[in-house]
Amino acid sequence: MRKLLIWLPLAIFILFLGVFAGGLIKPEGKVIPSKLVGKPMPSFSLPPGLPGKAGLSSEALTNGQPHLVNIFASWCLPCIAEAPQLDQLAKAGAPIYGIAIRDRPEDLARFIERHGDPYRAIGADTNSSVQIALGSSGVPETFIVDGRGIIRRQIIGDIKPEDVPGIMSDLAAAQ
Amino acid sequence: MTRGLILLAALVLAVPALADSLMPAARYANEQLPDPQQEARAKALMETLRCLVCQGQSIADSDAEMAGDMRAMVRTRIAAGEEPEAIRKWLIERYGDWVSYKPPLDGLTWPLYALPALLLALGLWIVSGRLKRRRKS
Numbered sequence: 001m002r003k004l005l006i007w008l009p010l011a012i013f014i015l016f017l018g019v020f021a022g023g024l025i026k027p028e029g030k031v032i033p034s035k036l037v038g039k040p041m042p043s044f045s046l047p048p049g050l051p052g053k054a055g056l057s058s059e060a061l062t063n064g065q066p067h068l069v070n071i072f073a074s075w076c077l078p079c080i081a082e083a084p085q086l087d088q089l090a091k092a093g094a095p096i097y098g099i100a101i102r103d104r105p106e107d108l109a110r111f112i113e114r115h116g117d118p119y120r121a122i123g124a125d126t127n128s129s130v131q132i133a134l135g136s137s138g139v140p141e142t143f144i145v146d147g148r149g150i151i152r153r154q155i156i157g158d159i160k161p162e163d164v165p166g167i168m169s170d171l172a173a174a175q
Numbered sequence: 176m177t178r179g180l181i182l183l184a185a186l187v188l189a190v191p192a193l194a195d196s197l198m199p200a201a202r203y204a205n206e207q208l209p210d211p212q213q214e215a216r217a218k219a220l221m222e223t224l225r226c227l228v229c230q231g232q233s234i235a236d237s238d239a240e241m242a243g244d245m246r247a248m249v250r251t252r253i254a255a256g257e258e259p260e261a262i263r264k265w266l267i268e269r270y271g272d273w274v275s276y277k278p279p280l281d282g283l284t285w286p287l288y289a290l291p292a293l294l295l296a297l298g299l300w301i302v303s304g305r306l307k308r309r310r311k312s
Binding site (some may be wrong): 033036065101102103107123126127128129132133137 | 197201240
């Protein structure tokens, strides 16, 4: 028994080594979900991101209809990848509102021209303040907001083609 | 020679793949508050808030744009008279305890605080036992 016990510290040491090596070889890419899911949209008012297009305030999201709020930016590469899916959602009747993070009107105009415009309105969040108030930690992210302005779901990262039906049904359920 | 030149051109012309916006940093992202006392309080808070993009750094250390915007937010709110702990609470309501480098004392984290004291007591007990035995012999 005693003889075996001598090996215990070494065994524990090797176990620790394994845990640390695992963490180094395969670090967890952690996504940080917003704690505001299930809570009301924070109140905000953003100026238009594009001349000739409406800006976005939180009141616009409490008109009894569910909405998609898409956090994006012209400088964000995955946002290009999700643009066809947003177009598909908009064509299917989903009301999509954009919040453009740290964007200039000229860059935004070029992005919209090249990748399509699924947005009913785009608010310009030039200092990320609304993004931080929403508990969002990157671009792109999409929030499903119900008719009373309660956040129902957060989609972190770009919307893939296979995500579209689920988003449409969640949107219909968020009346 | 030509191969070397092509290689050099590729190195010089390479554009970093990391996406960053073209906007300049917000005011107070990299600028201190005029009041040194307020700046000290903002700095202390920023060193214990975690950057959301570059997950191993505090927002005081990080060069990420979002960390800069968070620094600007912290400094602006402290200059407006808000308490640092109120700002921390506001962020935890949005991102969870994850965003703070100051772990709260609750049902899940109490062993973190209790274990050092327990291990110290255990060590003292073992040492005192050995000393007593040695004195006897």
